[in-house]
Amino acid sequence: xxxxxxxxxxxxxxxxxxxxxxxxxxxxxxxxxxxxxxxxxxxxxxxxxxxxxxxxxxxxxxxxxxxxxxxxxxxxxxxxxxxxxxxxxxxxxxxxxxxxxxxxxxxxxxxxxxxxxxxxxxxxxxxxxxxxxxxxxxxxxxxxxxxxxxxxxxxxxxxxxxxxxxxxxxxxxxxxxxxxxxxxxxxxxxxxxxxxxxxxxxxxxxxxxxxxxxxxxxxxxxxxxxxxxxxxxxxxxxxxxxxxxxxxxxxxxxxxxxxxxxxxxxxxxxxxxxxxxxxxxxxxxxxxxxxxxxxxxxxxxxxxxxxxxxxxxxxxxxxxxxxxxxxxxxxxxxxxxxxxxxxxxxxxxxxxxxxxxxxxxxxxxxxxxxxxxxxxxxxxxxxxxxxxxxxxxxxxxxxxxxxxxxxxxxxxxxxxxxxxxxxxxxxxxxx
Amino acid sequence: xxxxxxxxxxxxxxxxxxxxxxxxxxxxxxxxxxxxxxxxxxxxxxxxxxxxxxxxxxxxxxxxxxxxxxxxxxxxxxxxxxxxxxxxxxxxxxxxxxxxxxxxxxxxxxxxxxxxxxxxxxxxxxxxxxxxxxxxxxxxxxxxxxxxxxxxxxxxxxxxxxxxxxxxxxxxxxxxxxxxxxxxxxxxxxxxxxxxxxxxxxxxxxxxxxxxxxxxxxxxxxxxxxxxxxxxxxxxxxxxxxxxxxxxxxxxxxxxxxxxxxxxxxxxxxxxxxxxxxxxxxxxxxxxxxxxxxxxxxxxxxxxxxxxxxxxxxxxxxxxxxxxxxxxxxxxxxxxxxxxxxxxxxxxxxxxxxxxxxxxxxxxxxxxxxxxxxxxxxxxxxxxxxxxxxxxxxxxxxxxxxxxxxxxxxxxxxxxxxxxxxxxxxxxxxx
Numbered sequence: 001x002x003x004x005x006x007x008x009x010x011x012x013x014x015x016x017x018x019x020x021x022x023x024x025x026x027x028x029x030x031x032x033x034x035x036x037x038x039x040x041x042x043x044x045x046x047x048x049x050x051x052x053x054x055x056x057x058x059x060x061x062x063x064x065x066x067x068x069x070x071x072x073x074x075x076x077x078x079x080x081x082x083x084x085x086x087x088x089x090x091x092x093x094x095x096x097x098x099x100x101x102x103x104x105x106x107x108x109x110x111x112x113x114x115x116x117x118x119x120x121x122x123x124x125x126x127x128x129x130x131x132x133x134x135x136x137x138x139x140x141x142x143x144x145x146x147x148x149x150x151x152x153x154x155x156x157x158x159x160x161x162x163x164x165x166x167x168x169x170x171x172x173x174x175x176x177x178x179x180x181x182x183x184x185x186x187x188x189x190x191x192x193x194x195x196x197x198x199x200x201x202x203x204x205x206x207x208x209x210x211x212x213x214x215x216x217x218x219x220x221x222x223x224x225x226x227x228x229x230x231x232x233x234x235x236x237x238x239x240x241x242x243x244x245x246x247x248x249x250x251x252x253x254x255x256x257x258x259x260x261x262x263x264x265x266x267x268x269x270x271x272x273x274x275x276x277x278x279x280x281x282x283x284x285x286x287x288x289x290x291x292x293x294x295x296x297x298x299x300x301x302x303x304x305x306x307x308x309x310x311x312x313x314x315x316x317x318x319x320x321x322x323x324x325x326x327x328x329x330x331x332x333x334x335x336x337x338x339x340x341x342x343x344x345x346x347x348x349x350x351x352x353x354x355x356x357x358x359x360x361x362x363x364x365x366x367x368x369x370x371x372x373x374x375x376x377x378x379x380x381x382x383x384x385x386x387x388x389x390x391x392x393x394x395x396x397x398x399x400x401x402x403x404x405x406x407x408x409x410x411x412x413x414x415x416x417x418x419x420x421x422x423x424x425x426x427x428x429x430x431x
Numbered sequence: 432x433x434x435x436x437x438x439x440x441x442x443x444x445x446x447x448x449x450x451x452x453x454x455x456x457x458x459x460x461x462x463x464x465x466x467x468x469x470x471x472x473x474x475x476x477x478x479x480x481x482x483x484x485x486x487x488x489x490x491x492x493x494x495x496x497x498x499x500x501x502x503x504x505x506x507x508x509x510x511x512x513x514x515x516x517x518x519x520x521x522x523x524x525x526x527x528x529x530x531x532x533x534x535x536x537x538x539x540x541x542x543x544x545x546x547x548x549x550x551x552x553x554x555x556x557x558x559x560x561x562x563x564x565x566x567x568x569x570x571x572x573x574x575x576x577x578x579x580x581x582x583x584x585x586x587x588x589x590x591x592x593x594x595x596x597x598x599x600x601x602x603x604x605x606x607x608x609x610x611x612x613x614x615x616x617x618x619x620x621x622x623x624x625x626x627x628x629x630x631x632x633x634x635x636x637x638x639x640x641x642x643x644x645x646x647x648x649x650x651x652x653x654x655x656x657x658x659x660x661x662x663x664x665x666x667x668x669x670x671x672x673x674x675x676x677x678x679x680x681x682x683x684x685x686x687x688x689x690x691x692x693x694x695x696x697x698x699x700x701x702x703x704x705x706x707x708x709x710x711x712x713x714x715x716x717x718x719x720x721x722x723x724x725x726x727x728x729x730x731x732x733x734x735x736x737x738x739x740x741x742x743x744x745x746x747x748x749x750x751x752x753x754x755x756x757x758x759x760x761x762x763x764x765x766x767x768x769x770x771x772x773x774x775x776x777x778x779x780x781x782x783x784x785x786x787x788x789x790x791x792x793x794x795x796x797x798x799x800x801x802x803x804x805x806x807x808x809x810x811x812x813x814x815x816x817x818x819x820x821x822x823x824x825x826x827x828x829x830x831x832x833x834x835x836x837x838x839x840x841x842x843x844x845x846x847x848x849x850x851x852x853x854x855x856x857x858x859x860x861x862x
Contacts, residue, residue, distance in 0.1 A: 040629025198471025
């Protein structure tokens, strides 16, 4: 008999099937025994009636502990009251392994207790829902760029130069070549890619050795970074809003049950449609000051500032043209006002903060050399990057989106630690 | 006028369009000037006739150096003799930036010269073809698993324990938690995922600090690792052959022009269809000995051995049931012959060697504990992994496929350094 998965049961109503999985829960009521089996694609209830199955099958119910592995044979029945819409009339039970006393029980556990058992915690329906949303987000990201003619140009994790100071970089010895640093961003490599392929993206893990212990920071997180030749800041914002709409609408379309399981209020997500509001940094400052916040022009936006601004809008808001002093050396300055950079941050609603940061890049060789000197960066380490301005420089722009913050926002989680299978934080490197 | 990409020209025949890109080459013949423009999606020839365009447009031809950035306006004409099937009757030329003398010229350069200029070398038609094949392979990998109900479970790069000795691991200080090591494989994490989600895959960069300088080794490379609960070695081989067929046929279908540009003999690729031959290690040994090679049962297969074996077949060959002494501690031994492990390696044809390594995993807690002791591994570091056998253990199996070796094989390259945008090797960490 062919084994089927729980998510396929709808195609097998009235048929005898084999299901394999683990005991999620069990209960008995008089002469009926209910076995809840999970198989990674869903949970289904198997029903056994005393007398309807052989006694030696019926008593296997007693042996099965939580997370024991077993198989059920039986007929699929449509049952609208059941969680997935189906249940199984059990005809046979095969036990593979009886689990020892499972440490995660329905009672409340502290988050550190669960994080120490992340390899087991992933089996819970909540983590299951989050990981399925994460997967859908990642697939939407890749599909979006693949469908629009972007070429994937993976950037390296191991990089030679500590471009912006070593304090927030993980370093490692690299054979006889000295130290290598774990990448914080693939952008400079993506720029080389854009001038070779027109439109590219890189997408991989990135690293920050920041000693910050907040609900928004991981030391290892995934970031996607598109980069487009012959694009300016407006093109960059057009791309970012189309991209966010596509991600959110894909999740809403295909992961509604998971969002429901997470008790996510999806009204904010349904609003994520173009056009997204675009305000300048100056306008953002005016909002903060009108709310009585003592914010001065020239500072970067802090977490609270971002929350206050995002609360003025019913969808993500794009804030553009930040003071150049708070932005990176490679960002092009606005020709109409050199005090600001042609940068954009996209702030998620509901206090989730910055999920996208991007800019038009400085494409003039001499200006870029001046910026490198101003920032006291080692020019030699950037010679290859400067080559991109020596040989066929063009206006170009791009942005980065952090996957884990996006997962946290779309799932409505209050901490990024649940957004990645095995989180790495200042105080956590295990399991 | 809307800007179009060269790959879209077929939809604009007879229309006036704007193309933006870089000078790939130019030539003149009497009163005609030819400008070859590349834009990352292709190369097209723009044609200008003296007298047909204003003189100030016509003379821009003289200024343009290789890799200068410029735009062409003109009418799209079908031209079967042109490389992409179209050419442009130029009506206007806009120059953005004149490139300095481009270091990569049509003459032959040494590979180190090119590798030092990887950020520019990527613009060549050969690297363009390779990167487009690489992208298609990666997309095929993800589509294959996504379409078959696998859940993506990203494994961490930063890992706590040096499971199999530190000699081939990159290490870094991790805040106050001691050392962290860059992952060599996500498999153990994928196993945790399989017991939570049934079928999973992880796919990301992996690292080997091996001091080997061969044409098959990178210190940073991408690996995809599926893992399936309730699967044995045969299921694993079924999955591997379906997977390889899918990847190769996807590339043949969508990247024929690129394979042609690489002068790839595709007859070996067309053969990659199920079923793939399956031979035991014992049979492999018999082949080697019949060829007069002094190979002794019990040794691992070397590169030459793999080449000799693969030459006996017209498509990839699966070699299964290796001596357990040459295989990892987590591989399950064959109950019919404990001297061999339920492992499989898939060898690519034409001397490309192992591209897949997999196995059924040891699912018995006590046996696994014994293996950990035999291999002198620190049990404490594996407690979480052992939990997977304590709580609901099931037969399970998986494999890993290295992306760069697969790209090298499918493209027919003789070195893996060209298979990844920015290769990292024992003697190369730049650009």
